Amino acid sequence: MIILIKVPYGQEYIDLDVTIPHEIIAPVNVKVGKESEIIAQALEIPVGMEAFSTFARTSDKLLVLVNDGTRPTPTSKVLKELYPILKEHPDVKFLIATGAHRGPTEDELKYIFGELLDEFRSSIHVHDARKDEDMVYLGESSNGTEMYLNRLVTETKNILVIGSVEPHYFAGYTGGRKSFLPGVAAYRTIEMNHMHALSEKAAPLALKGNPVAEDMEDAMKVLNDLHVFSIQTVLTADHGLYAMVAGDLKLSFELAVKKANEVFCTPCGRRGNIVLTVAPYPMDIDLYQSQKALENGKLALEQGGIIILVSKCREGIGDDTFLKLLCCAQTSEEVMQKIAEGYKLGYHKAAKMIQMGMHAQMWAVSDLDTGTLEMARLKPHTDLQETFDMAIATIRAKGKEPYAVVLPQGSLTVPLVK
Numbered sequence: 001m002i003i004l005i006k007v008p009y010g011q012e013y014i015d016l017d018v019t020i021p022h023e024i025i026a027p028v029n030v031k032v033g034k035e036s037e038i039i040a041q042a043l044e045i046p047v048g049m050e051a052f053s054t055f056a057r058t059s060d061k062l063l064v065l066v067n068d069g070t071r072p073t074p075t076s077k078v079l080k081e082l083y084p085i086l087k088e089h090p091d092v093k094f095l096i097a098t099g100a101h102r103g104p105t106e107d108e109l110k111y112i113f114g115e116l117l118d119e120f121r122s123s124i125h126v127h128d129a130r131k132d133e134d135m136v137y138l139g140e141s142s143n144g145t146e147m148y149l150n151r152l153v154t155e156t157k158n159i160l161v162i163g164s165v166e167p168h169y170f171a172g173y174t175g176g177r178k179s180f181l182p183g184v185a186a187y188r189t190i191e192m193n194h195m196h197a198l199s200e201k202a203a204p205l206a207l208k209g210n211p212v213a214e215d216m217e218d219a220m221k222v223l224n225d226l227h228v229f230s231i232q233t234v235l236t237a238d239h240g241l242y243a244m245v246a247g248d249l250k251l252s253f254e255l256a257v258k259k260a261n262e263v264f265c266t267p268c269g270r271r272g273n274i275v276l277t278v279a280p281y282p283m284d285i286d287l288y289q290s291q292k293a294l295e296n297g298k299l300a301l302e303q304g305g306i307i308i309l310v311s312k313c314r315e316g317i318g319d320d321t322f323l324k325l326l327c328c329a330q331t332s333e334e335v336m337q338k339i340a341e342g343y344k345l346g347y348h349k350a351a352k353m354i355q356m357g358m359h360a361q362m363w364a365v366s367d368l369d370t371g372t373l374e375m376a377r378l379k380p381h382t383d384l385q386e387t388f389d390m391a392i393a394t395i396r397a398k399g400k401e402p403y404a405v406v407l408p409q410g411s412l413t414v415p416l417v418k
Contacts, residue, residue, distance in 0.1 A: 046247030069108030076114025097183030176253025288318030
């Protein structure tokens with residue numbers, strides 16, 4: 001029996017015929033209410049805080065932190081709901097929380113702000129983690145992470161955060177505190193925090209005991225004199241709005257995490273010796289971002305199996321620090337030795353790529369050139385069907401019966417193997 005699976009690639013789909021036993025692991029198809037009602041209810045009944053209208057009215061200055069174009073956060077929809085309040089505010093600014101990413105393109109600005117872009121354009125600022133002159137030192141976490149944040153945060157003090165919560169492969173979850181660290185933190189601060197991603201405890205869904213998540217939480221203590229109103233959204237796989245929680249930053253994040261688990265944590269019957277994992281748009285922007293799909297896919301992969309990353313990598317590699325490390329170190333020991341000599345942001349990705357390469361064969365279907373994929377320890381392929389059929393033949397040649405696990409939304413799906 002042939003099953004046709006539509007596999008996302010960029011903003012289109014590729015048909016894949018699957019003739020072997022398999023299961024498709026995707027975000028749960030949850031029941032979704034009326035979007036406008038979800039937003040209105042969250043704003044009317046914030047957790048642990050007054051209503052946003054009161055928060056804004058008593059704030060002489062207001063800074064709105066929004067995600068960049070690598071996240072599917074429905075920022076424009078939330079801003080549209082808040083527009084009557086924001087347009088009346090005497091001093092409102094927007095800061096795009098890019099973390100260590102590049103600034104947004106014009107198309108991404110339109111994606112973030114929607115129909116309100118032109119009206120707010122003159123008030124929009126883009127965080128640049130490498131501009132030290134824009135940063136202010138606020139103290140350090142108990143792990144020694146020095147908190148340098150964009151000075152707009154400390155100058156304004158009244159902050160509206162708009163984020164989205166989904167599992168993250170080493171921070172546990174996105175959202176909440178991530179708008180500050182790494183969102184509007186200095187490069188050196190992000191580097192110090194992300195160094196903890198080398199720990200085996202830095203994993204999807206992990207908050208307690210996860211050194212990255214705990215460092216973020218601890219670092220937030222230096223922000224005690226800020227007044228923060230948080231809006232955390234939880235999306236469906238096709239970017240519809242499933243839930244929204246507003247109010248206190250910590251409480252809204254914790255409640256959104258519970259809703260995110262309902263969507264993105266999917267039971268998996270058994271591990272596959274073939275795992276096909278997809279970085280869907282907009283998370284397919286580059287190889288650096290797409291690697292998250294590999295990490296989630298690994299959770300459903302048998303030792304010695306084949307994992308196939310499917311990602312257009314529309315803008316190439318992204319931050320190439322991890323690639324440079326992979327080029328000059330051949331073994332896991334050499335990678336860890338280089339890291340011990342001096343950690344750089346991105347080295348954690350190299351470590352995880354090396355670790356996965358010891359666990360399985362890594363293949364990729366991508367627009368990236370052959371040489372780049374090979375440097376990343378990924379066996380390059382172009383045709384998805386041919387690649388999948390080749391994986392089947394490779395497993396059979398080992399004397400095993402092929403079994404596939406397919407993650408069409410690999411960047412977002414956490415398979416829970418029974």
